[in-house]
Amino acid sequence: MRKNPSGPALTAIADATEAAADPAAGNANYVAAMIRNARAIAARQAAAGDGPAQVEAASLKALLGTDGSLADLNRALARAIREGTAPKGTHAHLTAVMRADLSESNPRYLARLDDDA
Amino acid sequence: MGLKPPVAGNLTADECARLTGWLADQAGAPVRVLATERLSGGAIQENHRLEIDVAGGAWPGHHDLVLRRDAASAVATSHSRAEEFALLKAAHTAGVTVPTPCVLCTDTRILGVPFFLMHRVGGEARGGRLVREAPDADLVRALGENLARLHTLTPPREELSFLGAPPEDPARAAVAQYRAYLDVLPDPHPAVEWGLAWLAGHAPAPGAIVLCHRDYRTGNLMIEAGKLSATLDWEFAGWSDPLEDIGWFLAKCWRFGRWEQEAGGLGPRDAFLDGYQQASGRRIEPTAVTYWEVMAHVRWTVIALQQAWRHVSGEEPSLELALTAHVVPELEAEILAMTGETP
Numbered sequence: 001m002r003k004n005p006s007g008p009a010l011t012a013i014a015d016a017t018e019a020a021a022d023p024a025a026g027n028a029n030y031v032a033a034m035i036r037n038a039r040a041i042a043a044r045q046a047a048a049g050d051g052p053a054q055v056e057a058a059s060l061k062a063l064l065g066t067d068g069s070l071a072d073l074n075r076a077l078a079r080a081i082r083e084g085t086a087p088k089g090t091h092a093h094l095t096a097v098m099r100a101d102l103s104e105s106n107p108r109y110l111a112r113l114d115d116d117a
Numbered sequence: 118m119g120l121k122p123p124v125a126g127n128l129t130a131d132e133c134a135r136l137t138g139w140l141a142d143q144a145g146a147p148v149r150v151l152a153t154e155r156l157s158g159g160a161i162q163e164n165h166r167l168e169i170d171v172a173g174g175a176w177p178g179h180h181d182l183v184l185r186r187d188a189a190s191a192v193a194t195s196h197s198r199a200e201e202f203a204l205l206k207a208a209h210t211a212g213v214t215v216p217t218p219c220v221l222c223t224d225t226r227i228l229g230v231p232f233f234l235m236h237r238v239g240g241e242a243r244g245g246r247l248v249r250e251a252p253d254a255d256l257v258r259a260l261g262e263n264l265a266r267l268h269t270l271t272p273p274r275e276e277l278s279f280l281g282a283p284p285e286d287p288a289r290a291a292v293a294q295y296r297a298y299l300d301v302l303p304d305p306h307p308a309v310e311w312g313l314a315w316l317a318g319h320a321p322a323p324g325a326i327v328l329c330h331r332d333y334r335t336g337n338l339m340i341e342a343g344k345l346s347a348t349l350d351w352e353f354a355g356w357s358d359p360l361e362d363i364g365w366f367l368a369k370c371w372r373f374g375r376w377e378q379e380a381g382g383l384g385p386r387d388a389f390l391d392g393y394q395q396a397s398g399r400r401i402e403p404t405a406v407t408y409w410e411v412m413a414h415v416r417w418t419v420i421a422l423q424q425a426w427r428h429v430s431g432e433e434p435s436l437e438l439a440l441t442a443h444v445v446p447e448l449e450a451e452i453l454a455m456t457g458e459t460p
Contacts, residue, residue: 031436
């Protein structure tokens with residue numbers, strides 16, 4: 001599941017930061033880099049659309065044998081893991097979801113992991 | 118730093134006058150302030166450079182100092198200035214490389230808030246810069262020795278009583294605490310739960326308890342000409358298993374991208390551990406270190422999620438906090454890789 005803030009909320013804080021930014025400030029380059037990074041993440045999320053959430057929900061339903069919203073399914077899985085009743089296949093599911101998130105948040109990190117593997 | 122206000126100014130003339138008078142009383146001699154300058158620093162603490170000349174008394178001569186006080190806007194923090202001063206003094210006594218602490222003032226009539234003075238130390242602490250230098254086995258060996266000296270401090274210590282009672286079982290206490298932190302956040306985080314379940318299932322038997330820095334890593338270590346000049350940021354110090362500091366320092370998430378230099382991106386893992394083992398006489402088992410490296414990633418994930426929530430909840434709108442959420446998948450990748458298919 002995408003981490004919050006995502007998509008439009010991420011773009012909104014990037015826009016607000018840009019509007020308030022002082023180009024003469026000592027950290028202007030750092031702020032500009034953060035703005036670029038936030039917009040790049042939001043753009044990759046927009047390009048991927050609802051696809052990752054649908055894949056994740058289907059995987060959770062198969063894993064847990066129940067239905068529900070994406071957040072509720074994740075809550076049920078989190079509870080099962082804590083209670084020591086995580087179903088077989090949980091690690092593979094979590095890895096797939098992490099890879100989908102990482103391909104949006106930092107695709108270079110993901111590529112580097114795959115190169116090292 | 119996101120939407121935070123710009124850096125505030127220097128000490129006022131009134132503050133400087135009261136400070137000069139107070140310093141003269143402490144020194145028992147006339148004091149002249151030669152220069153003051155606001156240094157960059159956190160939003161919680163203010164650092165000011167203070168150059169003074171003392172004409173005799175207890176501290177004769179010229180001193181290049183840093184004055185550290187809470188910022189006007191500071192919220193309650195983990196350690197007060199008085200507590201930080203006590204930690205610095207204890208560390209300094211144990212031979213840890215820190216800026217020499219000089220004097221503490223808890224009289225709020227002088228600067229409005231408590232403050233302390235310490236020696237000013239030069240060097241570079243920014244991890245992104247340090248990992249561009251050549252890998253340095255001697256440096257990381259010295260960082261291991263430095264940490265071993267800190268870990269000679271054991272409870273109880275009267276002057277550190279504010280740290281509370283030492284945990285009986287640091288690993289299990291940490292797991293319980295991070296679960297409690299997650300429970301306050303609205304979104305579920307099953308990959309972090311996976312890491313916590315693994316940590317609960319693999320928790321070591323409790324061992325020695327020592328004074329841990331709890332943020333001992335590249336970024337908080339000032340390096341000058343290839344040598345450690347200061348151990349910084351004592352905000353999180355507390356009683357714990359010494360391996361917590363070792364795992365935190367070695368964790369992949371603190372290598373600033375230079376993954377192959379496993380000691381903080383600065384040098385080889387073995388040199389750091391050799392330095393630590395030689396100075397402490399304590400034998401470090403590799404599997405025990407792995408356990409605390411998983412703990413390090415889980416801890417940083419939980420902190421990152423808490424930081425992101427400060428933005429999402431509206432408590433503190435900040436792009437920097439918002440982006441912290443998007444470091445989490447990297448940390449989850451490491452947690453899942455290290456723990457494997459059975460929690």
